[in-house]
Amino acid sequence: MSQREPELGREPFGRVGDAEVHRYVLAWPGGLTVRVLDYGGVIQSLEAPDRRGVPGNVVLGFPALDDYVANNQPGASRVFLGALVGRYANRIAGGTFTLDGTTYRLPVNNGPNTLHGGPDGFDAQVWSATELHEPDSVGVRLELVSPAGDQGFPATVTTQVTYRLSRDNRLSITYSATADAPTVLNLTNHTYWNLAGEGNGDVFGHSLRIDASRFCPVDDTLIPVGSPVPVESTPFDFREPTPIGARIDGPDPQLLLAGGYDHNWVLDDADPATPAFAAQADDPVSGRRLTMWTTEPGLQFYSGNFLTEDLVGTGGRPYRRGAGFALEAQHFPDSPNRPDFPSTVLRPGEAYHQETVYGLSTSD
Template sequence: MTSEPFGQVDGAAVSRYTLSNGRGMTVRILTYGGTIQSLEVPDRRGHVDNVVLGFATLDGYLDIAKKKGNPYFGAIIGRYANRIAKGAFTLNGTAHQLPVNNNGNSLHGGTAGFDQKVWQATPQQGGDTVGLKLQYVSPSGEMGYPGALTATVTYTLDQTNRLNIDYQASTDAPTVVNLTNHSYWNLAGESALGIYDHRLTLNADRYTPTDSTQIPTGQLAPVKGTPMDFTAPTAIGARITANDPQLLTGQGYDLNWAINRGDDTSLAQAAKVEDPSTGRTLTVLTTEPGIQFYSGNFLDGTIIGTGGHAYRQGAGLALETQHFPDSPNHPEFPSTTLNPGQTYHQTTVFQLGVG
C-alpha cells in the first residue's frame, strides 16, 4: 500500500491510497468520500484496465458535487442511501425533516452526504491482505438526522481479487442508517462505449416498484414476465427500451431488487455481471436485503472521466447493496433504525474475475 496527497477540501488534506495485490488488481481510494477512484484488473488476455468511472483530479469530484445530478462516483453513501419520501420520517413519535435534492425527495443523505466528507484513514495490513479503515463522525442534526453517528468503513483487498467492504456504525440517540458504495462499473474498461451488452444476473425474484418520483409503493412485485427479470443472465440492453412504466420513470433501470434470502443475513450472492468482450466478471455478495441496479441513465456526455473521455448514457452501471429505499416510512420493509447500544454492521464483497 502507498499513499500520496490529493488536494484539500476547506483546508482539510485529502489523501489517495493505492492498494495492490499479486494478481494484477490495484484499487485507489480517496479519503474524500471514501471514494473508489479507480480499480484496475486484467481481462482474459491479461490486459489491465480501470473498470470503474471517476475523475482524474479532486476538483472533478468537488465540482460535480455542487451541481444538479451528482453521480456519486465510487463514494460511500450515507447517512441514508437511496431515497426518503419528501425528506421526512417519524421516529419514536418525533418528526424529522431532511433536505430534499431529488424530485422533492431526499437522496443519498441529502445535499451534503457522506460522499462529500473527508474521512480519517488508518492503513490495515494482514497476512495476505491489505486494507484501509475509514472513519467519519456525523454530528447530531447533520442533514436533519438525529443522533451523533460514528461510521467506520474498511476496504480490504485479498489475493483472490476480492475487495471486501465492511461497514459499521453506532449512535448516541435513535436514528436511521443505510450505507452503501456507489461505484459505477464498466468491465470493458472505464473509457469503453457502454454496458448494454454486459450480461447481468440478479438473485432476486421480486423488486420494489416506485411511483413517479421513484419512491417505493410498498409492494414487493414479482419480476417474472417483466423487464426486471434478471434471474438468468441477460444483456442489460435487451429490454431497457421496453414500454414499461418503471423503465420510463427512471429512463432505464434504477430500482431496488429484494435479494432471495428470507430472514438470513449471511453473505450471499446478489448479482453477477459478465462482459463478453473482455471476459471480465464481477460478482457481488452482501449481507444486505436489497440491491439497487442503476444503468447510468442520467449520464449525458457533459462529464469527462478519468481517462479523458465523456461519460454518456449507459457508460457504467451501479450495484448498490442496501436496505430498501424509504424504509423509515414503510414499516413492512426491513428496519433501518439504529438505537444506542446497537451496532449497524453489513458486509459487501466485489469479486473480480475472468470467464
C-alpha cells in the same frame, strides 16, 4: 500458491478547505489495483486483468479532486461516482420521516425527496484514514463522526468503513456504526462498473444476473409504491443472465419512469450474518466477470440513466447514458416511512454492520 506480496501506498490528492486529501493504492501484483480516496470514501479506479491478462480500469471516476468537489456543489448532477453514501442511501419520500413520535425534516435534493443523505452527505466529507496490513490483505479503514442534526438526521453517528483487497482478487467493504440516540441509517457504495474498461462505450451488452424474484415498483419520483412484486414476465427478471440493454428501452411503465433501471431488487438469499450471492455481471468482449456478495436485503441496480457527456472520466473520455452500471447493496428506499420494509432504525447500544464483497475474475 503464489508468493506475491501486497502493496499499500498513500499519496497526496489535493485539499478541501483546510483538509488534506489522500489517495490510497491497494494492489496485488498480477491481480487487482484499487485506488481509494479519503474524500467521500471514493473508489477512484480499479484495475483488473481481462482474459488475456491485460489490466484495465473498470470503474468510472474523475481524474482530479476538484472534479469530485464540483460534482457535489448545488446544481451539479451529483452522480456519486464511486462514493460512500449516507446517512441514508437511496431516497426518503418528501424529505421527512417520523421516529418514536418525532418528525424529522431533511433537506431535499432529488425533486421532492432526499437522496443519498442530502446535499452534504457522507460522499462530500473528508474521512480519517488508517492503513491496514494484514496476512492475506491490505486495506484502509475510514472513520467519520456525523453530529446530531447533520442533514436533519437525529443522533451523533460514528461510522467506520473498511476496504480490504485480498490475494484472491476480492475487494470487501465492511461497514460498522454506532449512535448515541435513535436514528435511521442505510449505507452503501455507489461505484459504477464498466467491465470493458472505463470510458469504453456503454454497458448494455454486459450480461447481468440478479438473485432476486421480486423488485419494488416506484412512482414518478422513484419512491417505492405498494409491496414488492414478482419479476417474472417483466423486464426486471434477471434471474438468468440477460444483457442489460436487451429490454431497457421497452414500453414497460417502470422503465419509462426511471429512464431505464433504477430500482430495488429484493434479494432471495439475504443473510445478515454472512455475505450471500447477490449478482454477477459479464462483459463478453474482455471476458471480465464481476461477482457480488452481500449481507444486505436489497440491491439497487442503476443502469446509469442520467450520466451525461459533460462528465469527463479518468481516461479523458466523456460519460454518456449507460457508461456504467451500479449495484448498490443496501436496505430498501424510503424504509423509514415503510414499516412493512426491513427496519433501518439504529438505537444506542446496537451496532450497525454490513459487508459487501466484489470478486473480479474472467470467463472462458
